[in-house]
Amino acid sequence: MARSRRRYLRTLILGLLAMAALVWGAVDSFDIPPERIWDMFLMTLVVVAALVLAAAATAALWIGIRRLSARD
Numbered sequence: 001m002a003r004s005r006r007r008y009l010r011t012l013i014l015g016l017l018a019m020a021a022l023v024w025g026a027v028d029s030f031d032i033p034p035e036r037i038w039d040m041f042l043m044t045l046v047v048v049a050a051l052v053l054a055a056a057a058t059a060a061l062w063i064g065i066r067r068l069s070a071r072d
Contacts, residue, residue: 023037
């Protein structure tokens with residue numbers, strides 16, 4: 001395995017473990033119910049999906065306007 005690939009995988013795994021430690025700390029130390037964390041995670045996914053769709057719509061509109069203006 002290439003050195004850059006190992007470094008990428010190590011960073012990915014360490015990042016996931018750090019995130020799991022933060023979630024565990026929130027549940028254990030601050031008594032946040034796991035259901036609340038799942039709700040926040042799902043809401044984050046919804047917001048990210050909405051942002052991606054808004055960006056795609058904006059790009060499509062921009063490209064459409066450029067094509068229409070190029071016809072003149």
